[in-house]
Amino acid sequence: MSATPESKAAVTELTGGPIDELQWRGLIAQSTDEQALRSVMAAGPITYYCGFDPTAPSLHIGNLVQLLTMRRIQEAGHLPLGLVGGATGLIGDPRMSGERVLNSTDTVAEWVDRIRTQVEKYLDFDGRFAARIVNNLDWTAPLSAIDFLRDIGKHFRMGRMLGKETVSARLNSDDGLSFTEFSYQILQGMDFLELNKRYGCVLQTGGNDQWGNLTSGTELIRKVTGNEVHALATPLITKADGTKFGKTESGTVWLDPALTSPYAFYQFWINSDDRDVDRYLKVFTFRDAEGLAELAEATAGRPHAREAQRALAGDVTTLVHGQAATDQVIAASGALFGRGEIAAVDEPTLTAALSEAGLTDITGPLPTIVELLQISGLASSGSDARRTIAEGGANINNQRISDPDHVPDVGDLLAGGLLVLRRGKRTVAGVRLRS
RNA sequence: GGUAGGUUGCCCGAGUGGCCAAAGGGAGCUGACUGUAAAUCAGCCGCGCAAGCUACGGGAGUUCGAAUCUCUCACCUACCA
Numbered sequence: 001m002s003a004t005p006e007s008k009a010a011v012t013e014l015t016g017g018p019i020d021e022l023q024w025r026g027l028i029a030q031s032t033d034e035q036a037l038r039s040v041m042a043a044g045p046i047t048y049y050c051g052f053d054p055t056a057p058s059l060h061i062g063n064l065v066q067l068l069t070m071r072r073i074q075e076a077g078h079l080p081l082g083l084v085g086g087a088t089g090l091i092g093d094p095r096m097s098g099e100r101v102l103n104s105t106d107t108v109a110e111w112v113d114r115i116r117t118q119v120e121k122y123l124d125f126d127g128r129f130a131a132r133i134v135n136n137l138d139w140t141a142p143l144s145a146i147d148f149l150r151d152i153g154k155h156f157r158m159g160r161m162l163g164k165e166t167v168s169a170r171l172n173s174d175d176g177l178s179f180t181e182f183s184y185q186i187l188q189g190m191d192f193l194e195l196n197k198r199y200g201c202v203l204q205t206g207g208n209d210q211w212g213n214l215t216s217g218t219e220l221i222r223k224v225t226g227n228e229v230h231a232l233a234t235p236l237i238t239k240a241d242g243t244k245f246g247k248t249e250s251g252t253v254w255l256d257p258a259l260t261s262p263y264a265f266y267q268f269w270i271n272s273d274d275r276d277v278d279r280y281l282k283v284f285t286f287r288d289a290e291g292l293a294e295l296a297e298a299t300a301g302r303p304h305a306r307e308a309q310r311a312l313a314g315d316v317t318t319l320v321h322g323q324a325a326t327d328q329v330i331a332a333s334g335a336l337f338g339r340g341e342i343a344a345v346d347e348p349t350l351t352a353a354l355s356e357a358g359l360t361d362i363t364g365p366l367p368t369i370v371e372l373l374q375i376s377g378l379a380s381s382g383s384d385a386r387r388t389i390a391e392g393g394a395n396i397n398n399q400r401i402s403d404p405d406h407v408p409d410v411g412d413l414l415a416g417g418l419l420v421l422r423r424g425k426r427t428v429a430g431v432r433l434r435s
Numbered sequence: 436g437g438u439a440g441g442u443u444g445c446c447c448g449a450g451u452g453g454c455c456a457a458a459g460g461g462a463g464c465u466g467a468c469u470g471u472a473a474a475u476c477a478g479c480c481g482c483g484c485a486a487g488c489u490a491c492g493g494g495a496g497u498u499c500g501a502a503u504c505u506c507u508c509a510c511c512u513a514c515c516a
Contacts, residue, residue: 241473267471274472304470337471370484383482384464391465391479404484424464426471 017041018076022232024289025282027069029208029235032218037230040202045129046078048203049195051136051188052119053085053093054111055103058256059118061246061268062207064320065234065283067122069205072286079129081195082119086112086137088188093213094166094181098173102180112137118255122319132199136191152190155223156216161185164212185216192217193224201229208233237283240275255320262317262325263332263356269313270306270333271426274299277308285315328352336420336428342398347415354418354430361434369394369406376421376429388423395422 019038022028031037040046050066052059059067074080089108092100103111116133123131162168164185170177192214195201204214214231221229237245246253253268254260260268272280278296281287287295298307317326332353335345342350351359360376367375370385373394379385386404388394394401396408397420408419417433 271471274470277472299472302470303472306470306472309470309472333471381482382484384480386484387479388465393465424466425469 018073018078021072021076022069025072026279027065027072027234027283029233030211031232032215032230033228036228037203037232040230041076041078046203047081047195047199047201048073048078048205049081049083049134049192049201050205051083051085051088051191052115054089054108054115055092056252056254057111057114058254058259059115060255061253061284062237064255064316065237066206067119068284068319069234071122071124073205074124074129074131077129079199080123080131081199081201082116082123082131082133083191083195084112084116084119084133084135086135087140088136088184088191090137091184091187092181093184093188093210094170094177096166096169096173098170099176099178099181114256134195136187136194139194140187140190152186152193152220155220156186156189160219166212185213188213189216189220192229193220196221196225196227196229202227203230203232205232205234208235237280240273257321257325261356262321262329263353265321266313266317266326266329266333269316270309272309272312274303274308277312281308281312281315285312285319287311287315329356332356336422337426342420343414345414347418350414350418350420350430351416354420354428354432357428357430359418359430359432361432363434366408366410366433368404369396369401369408370404372396372408372419372421372431373423376431378421378423378427378429393424396420398422 017038018041019028019034028034048070050070052063052066070080070082086108089112090102090105092102094100112135116135120133125131161182162171167177167182167185170181192201192204204217206214211231211233214233218229218231221227239245248264248268252260253265257265269280277299278292281292281295295308295311298305314326314330317329321329331349335342335349335353336357345353358377362375369389370379370382373379373385373388374382379388385394389401389404392400392402396406397412397414413419413433417435419431419433420428421431422428
């Protein structure tokens with residue numbers, strides 16, 4: 001059920017080196033001794049890990065960077081440990097924005113299951129470099145407070161802990177910082193130590209914002225075992241316009257199709273800025289340098305074709321939601337944004353497209369365009385709807401409507417009793433008349 | 436605890452009795468251009484078809500009339516201690 005079977009086949013022997021690969025893809029923000037890491041990796045398969053905390057019912061596209069980084073390293077011939085934070089999720093990583101509200105243990109347990117399933121999708125559990133899923137609750141829960149303080153706590157120095165960027169920022173904020181969140185870095189450090197003991201894990205990867213937590217583990221291992229282990233941080237993914245990556249008007253772009261529909265997911269990627277798309281292709285797809293050069297050329301020479309955006313959206317959607325969902329979404333997007341006659345689109349495609357975009361069932365006589373815009377959620381109020389119409393931004397079945405009192409005719413209904421409403425260039429919604 | 440200043444629409448910020456649904460900027464929306472991109476230009480940007488209604492921290496007043504004046508409560512800031 002993995003999205004790229006051909007890349008699975010690539011999991012064979014040690015190759016040139018994942019570090020070079022990660023580097024040209026722009027995936028290394030900082031690392032511990034890189035030369036040492038290179039030679040360790042060249043000497044044979046290593047075991048590495050990356051953790052995912054259950055802070056939500058699903059992972060999001062920010063986590064995808066980590067998942068794919070793990071995957072790339074596995075394909076280069078190393079053994080991944082996917083860690084789900086059953087324990088750390090109960091504590092909460094300190095954020096700049098203030099103290100977290102603790103989630104109930106039941107909630108966290110449920111999210112752990114969901115997230116484990118998601119992580120599993122991106123790793124290969126067969127063959128010589130088979131992945132393994134671990135849960136830090138397994139070694140954290142049995143630990144007594146006394147053992148924790150004596151065996152682990154003794155290795156952590158307050159000065160070092162207080163110096164962490166987020167910790168000091170929080171201490172200086174009005175919110176302050178609870179002991180609970182302050183302890184988080186110890187737990188994460190402990191994970192690395194535990195995985196080092198159990199599986200010989202020598203590398204932790206993570207986002208650059210996790211750097212403090214990553215090094216917390218490398219330092220703990222050095223103190224306890226005297227061994228040098230490594231940490232590798234991926235950069236924060238940015239957008240050329242300066243806004244936050246991974247958000248849309250409706251919020252976070254989740255990996256769970258129930259939270260972000262495959263259609264919305266695909267639309268997110270296809271709307272990528274020209275200035276960002278090449279970088280995203282490197283980070284989020286498995287295309288090689290040659291393929292990316294071609295796409296970069298396409299963006300420069302034939303920007304209107306949007307080849308790079310299509311490639312990006314297609315690849316990532318396939319990776320996350322599978323080929324079938326992607327085919328459907330591409331057909332849907334084509335139907336809604338295509339130049340062709342919308343009435344020519346077959347009913348299943350149209351229904352699927354509108355379901356993805358947002359479909360509302362109505363009964364009774366057909367309402368006016370003003371009401372339709374409100375019912376479908378395209379306009380927030382009657383005034384808003386009228387304004388849009390006056391501005392020439394309201395369309396039914398790709399026909400501009402300029403009369404606010406316009407009522408669509410039964411003859412306007414497409415197959416299945418559907419009407420395609422569009423506000424402006426790219427906001428589409430459907431209404432279906434149920435008799 | 437004392438004194439002074441502040442709290443305006445999604446955000447910033449003008450406005451000190453009628454001309455204020457409230458300047459200006461940002462965000463956002465729409466159009467033109469176009470490529471479901473960016474930039475640019477233009478329009479829009481509380482609710483209501485409208486009459487009108489609701490709004491300038493909360494409450495109570497003064498006035499024909501208040502975002503603007505008075506009282507009071509809450510919160511924030513600065514200086515004093």
